Amino acid sequence: MMDWKMKEVVLAVILAVACGVIYLGWSTLWIPISALVGPVGAGFMFGIWVIASPIVAYIIRKPGAALIAEISAAAVELVTGSHFGLSALLVGVFQGIGAEIAFAIFGYKHYNLFTLMLSGAFAAVVGMLYNLIANGFSYYTTEVFFMTLGLHVISGILLGGWLAKVVVDALAKTGVLEQYEIMKIKRKRENNHGNVSGV
Amino acid sequence: MMANQSFLASLNPAIKLLAHFFVMFLLMAISDPMVTFLVWVLSVLIGMILGGWRMIYLLKRLLPYIGFFVLTFWMMAAFGEGDDRIWQWGWFYMTVESMNHGLTIALRMLGFVTYGLLFTSTTDITLFIMSLIHQCKLPPKWAYGLLVGFRFIPLFKSELNQMKIAHRVRGYKQTNRWKAFMRYALPLFTQGIRKSERIAIAMEARGFTGTRDRTYYQTTKIVLKDWMYLFSLLLIVLGIVIFVG
Structure with missing residues (x-):
């Protein structure tokens, strides 16, 4: 991971930290809702917690981006001195690995709505693996468990993958991403087209 | 922490x-x-x-x-x-x-x-x-990147506050949580990206290359x-x- 440019490193970490701050706010929102409908029902809110991976990976498009983003975002909870610090870090590693797999199976070549949504779904599935090991989800009845998994996957696809694309596309329109991989590739594509018509 | x-x-x-x-x-x-x-x-x-x-x-x-x-x-x-x-x-x-x-x-x-x-x-x-650098062999490039990022946590919080106040001064009333999310998240991200670019350039301008071959003010063992x-x-x-x- 030494072929990253310094500005890509800083961008990845800072965007992940911004997501981490959103995670913190989301957690305070989650507690009253989960008290109302139960932690299983509150699973529909899960997706936001995996949004850092698709956002950063979509912009920087390098191997490892999704994993690093999720771990850095989870570290925000550690740094702010939250009680969930250490467990959040472990969850972040699992979710990051899940998101990374989605981009890896396409050889880090395809970054579109489908792969972003897939990363949200995989992050939910691998994150559930952590819940099985650590949070005793295997003690739930089969129906409750699969209902939770289903909710997490759907939420990961929508609030993780889809929302990430909406946010990054809106950011791209403001012009701040001109010097990063996402816009470089876009320009390359448009230039090819322009050359043809220019000739 | x-x-x-x-x-x-x-x-x-x-x-x-x-x-x-x-x-x-x-x-x-x-x-x-x-x-x-x-x-x-x-x-x-x-x-x-x-x-x-x-x-x-x-x-x-x-x-x-x-x-x-x-x-x-x-x-x-x-x-x-x-x-x-x-x-x-x-x-x-x-x-x-x-x-x-x-x-x-x-x-x-x-x-x-x-x-x-x-x-x-x-x-x-x-x-x-520092202990991640010295004991866990984390590349300094990433370690200092992380330090920069963590410095941004309080900055993001105060910036969000500032934005909310600025909106209120101009007569904006929050009606919809979803719209409010996009209204605040977008400038927050944009500012973050602009600042990250400036910081990276400033670090490189001061000779930071991210190699392991460097000295440290604080070391841990x-x-x-x-x-x-x-x-x-x-x-x-x-x-x-x-x-x-």
Whole structure:
């Protein structure tokens, strides 16, 4: 991971930290809702917690981006001195690995709505693996468990993958991403087209 | 994350992290509520004796989690698997097994929270990152990148506040949470990206290349007491598991 440019490193970490701050706010929102409908029902809110991976990976498009983003975002909870610090870090590693797999199976070549949504779904599935090991989800009845998994996957696809694309596309329109991989590739594509018509 | 003056604060952060992760992994493997309870008591004792926690501090930090504890227990107990029924009402179906599971998981969560607090309340963030460089061989490029990012946490918070006030001054009233999210998230991200670019250029302009070949103002190393803490913690936890379990 030494072929990253310094500005890509800083961008990845800072965007992940911004997501981490959103995670913190989301957690305070989650507690009253989960008290109302139960932690299983509150699973529909899960997706936001995996949004850092698709956002950063979509912009920087390098191997490892999704994993690093999720771990850095989870570290925000550690740094702010939250009680969930250490467990959040472990969850972040699992979710990051899940998101990374989605981009890896396409050889880090395809970054579109489908792969972003897939990363949200995989992050939910691998994150559930952590819940099985650590949070005793295997003690739930089969129906409750699969209902939770289903909710997490759907939420990961929508609030993780889809929302990430909406946010990054809106950011791209403001012009701040001109010097990063996402816009470089876009320009390359448009230039090819322009050359043809220019000739 | 700020260090206090306790014994735990003087330990090597990487070793301390490793030790607490080990205990957490052991907690994951324990399925007996009594053993889990004792491992949790151990963390409170460490915090009081070695971590410099006062009773007031402990209560203030852990009391908000009582609700969470009850909720976790309730979820497991009411929706868990088992045959030995105690109580049933509507779709809630409580059994001896699910009660036991609920207690284990709720205590395990409490253990995670307390061991996490042991780490975060006694560790300085800069020393932690330095220890990641020296002991865990994290490339300086990433380590300093992380430090930059963490510096942004308070900045993001104050910027969000500023934005909210600026909107209010101009007569904006928040009606819809979703619209408010996009309204605030977008400028927050844009500012973050602009600043990150400037910071990266400033770092490179000052000769930061991110190679390992550099000097450090602060270095961390592992000494005997770090190993002693790691091994005695593990021995005590394993002792509890073997003799009580």
